[in-house]
Amino acid sequence: MRRILVLLLAIAALVVFAQPALAQSKDPIKIGLAAAVSGGSAASGEAIKRGILAAMDEVNAKGGLLGGRKLELVIRDDEGDPAKGVKIARELVEREKAVVVFGGLHTTVALAQVPVWTELKHPYMGPWAAGTEIAQNTQKPNYVFRVSANDDYADKFLVRHATEVLKKAKPGLLLENTAWGQSNEVGLNKWLGQKGIKPVGIEKFNWGDPDMSPQLLRLKNAGADLIIMVANAPEGAQVVKSRAKIGWEIPMVAHWGISGGRFAELTGDLSDGVAFLQTYSFFGKQNEHGEALLKALKDKYGVKGPEEVIAPVGTANAYDGMHLVALAIAQAGSDDGAKVRDALENLKAEYEGLIKNYKRPFTPEQHDALTDADYIMVVWKGGKIVPVAQK
Numbered sequence: 001m002r003r004i005l006v007l008l009l010a011i012a013a014l015v016v017f018a019q020p021a022l023a024q025s026k027d028p029i030k031i032g033l034a035a036a037v038s039g040g041s042a043a044s045g046e047a048i049k050r051g052i053l054a055a056m057d058e059v060n061a062k063g064g065l066l067g068g069r070k071l072e073l074v075i076r077d078d079e080g081d082p083a084k085g086v087k088i089a090r091e092l093v094e095r096e097k098a099v100v101v102f103g104g105l106h107t108t109v110a111l112a113q114v115p116v117w118t119e120l121k122h123p124y125m126g127p128w129a130a131g132t133e134i135a136q137n138t139q140k141p142n143y144v145f146r147v148s149a150n151d152d153y154a155d156k157f158l159v160r161h162a163t164e165v166l167k168k169a170k171p172g173l174l175l176e177n178t179a180w181g182q183s184n185e186v187g188l189n190k191w192l193g194q195k196g197i198k199p200v201g202i203e204k205f206n207w208g209d210p211d212m213s214p215q216l217l218r219l220k221n222a223g224a225d226l227i228i229m230v231a232n233a234p235e236g237a238q239v240v241k242s243r244a245k246i247g248w249e250i251p252m253v254a255h256w257g258i259s260g261g262r263f264a265e266l267t268g269d270l271s272d273g274v275a276f277l278q279t280y281s282f283f284g285k286q287n288e289h290g291e292a293l294l295k296a297l298k299d300k301y302g303v304k305g306p307e308e309v310i311a312p313v314g315t316a317n318a319y320d321g322m323h324l325v326a327l328a329i330a331q332a333g334s335d336d337g338a339k340v341r342d343a344l345e346n347l348k349a350e351y352e353g354l355i356k357n358y359k360r361p362f363t364p365e366q367h368d369a370l371t372d373a374d375y376i377m378v379v380w381k382g383g384k385i386v387p388v389a390q391k
Contacts, residue, residue, distance in 0.1 A: 028072035029065055029335050031056070031325065032092035034085060034113070035104025035128075037077045040234040044105035044260030047311035048127050049075060051318030052102060054296045059326045066335065071326070074098055078109050085109035086116055093120045099335045100125055100325050102318060105232065105260045107131035107151075107180035110144075117143035122337035123344060125325055127317035128260070130154055131183045135367040143341050145367050147321035147355075149256065149279060149313075151180070153372040155187030157277055158253055161377055162226055163195050166251060170200045172224030174215060174239060176231050177204040184230040184255065200224050205235055212242040220248050229254040233261025240270045251275075253377075260311050264383040271380040278378045279370055280316035280355050281387050282306035289354040293319055307384040320353040324361060324369070327351060 033052060037045035056071040064070040074096045076088040085106075092098040100123045103110050110129040117124045118139045126134060126146035135146040162168050173188055175181035181204060192199060200222040203215035216239070219227065229239055229252055236258035243250070254276040264271045282294060283306045293315070297303040309315060328343040329335060344362050351358040361369035377388040 026067075026069060029069050029329065030072050030074050030096055030098045031322070032096060032098030032101035033073060033075045033104075034078050034088050034092060034101055034109075035075075036080045036106065037075065039079060041080060041105050041232055041261045043233070043262065043311045044128055044314050045075075045077070047260070047309075047314030048102060048104060048318040049073070050297065050301065050310075051127065051293075051315040052322045053300075054293050054315075055319045055322035055326070057296065058292070059323070065326060065329050066333070078104060078106070080104075080106045080109065082106075082109050082112035086112050089113045089116045090120070093122045093337075098122070099329065099337060099340055102127055102321065103129055105129060105257065105314075107134065107183065108178050110134045111179055114139060114144055120337070121341075123325075123328075123341045125321045127321050128314055129180075130255070131180050132187065133183065141341065142364075142367055143337075145321075145324075145344050145362055145369070147317045147324065147361075147369045149277065149370065149375065150368045151183040151255075152187045152190075153368075153370075154255055154277055154375070155184055156191045157372040157375045158228055158255070159188065159191040159195065160372075161275075161277075162228060162253055163192075163197065165377075166226060166253070168226035168251070169197055170223055170225040171197070171228050172219035172222060172226070173199045173202045174212070174219065174227055174229045174231070175202065175204050176235060177206050180257075181230050188228060199228075205231075205239075207232075207235060209235060210238060211245075212239045213246050216242055216246055216248060220246070220250075224250065226250065227252040230257065231255070232257035233259075233263040233266070236274075237263050237266035237271075240267045240274060244270050256313055258380075259313060259385060264380055268383075272382065273379060275377055275379040275388055277375050278313045278385070279374055279376070280312060281376055281378060281385075282309050282312055282316075283387050287352075287354070289319070289352075293354065307386065312385060316354050320351075320355050320358070320369075323351055323353060324358060 035045035078085040105128045107129045130149040132151045332339040332343040
């Protein structure tokens with residue numbers, strides 16, 4: 001009897017101690033999102049959130065990861081403020097225990113966070129901010145990965161469109177006065193230079209500037225036949241309004257920041273014809289992922305068609321980025337940030353994604369999964385983002 005009692009007590013103890021371990025093994029795997037979800041660029045944060053959640057739902061529906069653990073999203077608003085971005089980066093990792101953190105639209109925030117990911121040994125996935133030095137940084141090892149545009153590639157793409165499609169040879173540059181604007185100034189001058197072209201002028205503006213007429217008048221007087229603009233939605237809207245104010249009908253091509261906010265709402269019909277780059281369009285024939293994602297957006301958010309997908313690039317990039325992160329977690333067999341980083345850098349599984357077929361998308365030398373070969377040109381028309389008509 002004494003032996004039986006001892007055995008029963010031992011079994012009971014095992015059960016008691018096993019319960020927390022079992023519960024822990026089924027805890028959700030947290031993914032962080034640090035992005036602008038309020039203010040003038042809120043549409044970008046909402047789009048990224050939708051893309052991540054759609055991919056998470058697909059992974060969770062198949063049983064989750066690491067023995068049945070479900071993915072869960074934790075969101076923090078960086079408000080486009082680098083200091084706040086650094087603070088919430090630490091909060092998401094140290095307090096919320098996020099395995100990977102997705103970023104938002106602002107290059108200034110992403111650049112400020114780069115050393116934090118190295119310090120915390122947790123990967124960052126960039127679905128929007130395009131500053132070249134975000135992913136191509138000097139950190140060793142590099143914890144920053146990106147399924148998004150890269151300014152150097154974006155500038156190459158914009159220059160090719162301006163010179164080969166639009167046949168323009170006297171571009172004027174209009175850039176926001178930030179690290180993102182500086183990144184594009186370098187890239188645009190580089191790729192224009194390779195075409196033997198020098199901008200007729202380079203003008204800059206600050207966040208919140210209410211009128212861009214002086215900058216536009218200087219470019220007009222310099223003989224510009226095209227404006228290449230690098231701006232987010234609030235300032236981009238002021239540029240378009242100022243162009244109308246001075247009565248200058250000149251074609252304009254832009255980086256994709258104007259798709260991440262209330263650009264069309266702020267400009268009305270004035271936005272029509274402003275072309276810009278994207279990595280994906282929900283118009284036309286979709287692959288399996290595109291059809292599934294459109295259905296998910298319809299079921300969850302009431303999106304009726306591709307013209308109602310807000311900030312499509314954020315949705316598409318985040319969707320593919322989340323699937324790549326899930327593959328890395330599965331390959332690592334762990335939610336340890338350093339192990340997930342190593343897995344991302346050497347993904348063995350091929351992912352036939354929304355934007356492209358990803359076959360080892362990252363290497364120790366290349367942390368950008370997309371290049372200019374993956375970009376398309378779109379245009380604002382009637383307040384909607386539609387593909388540029390092929391000539």
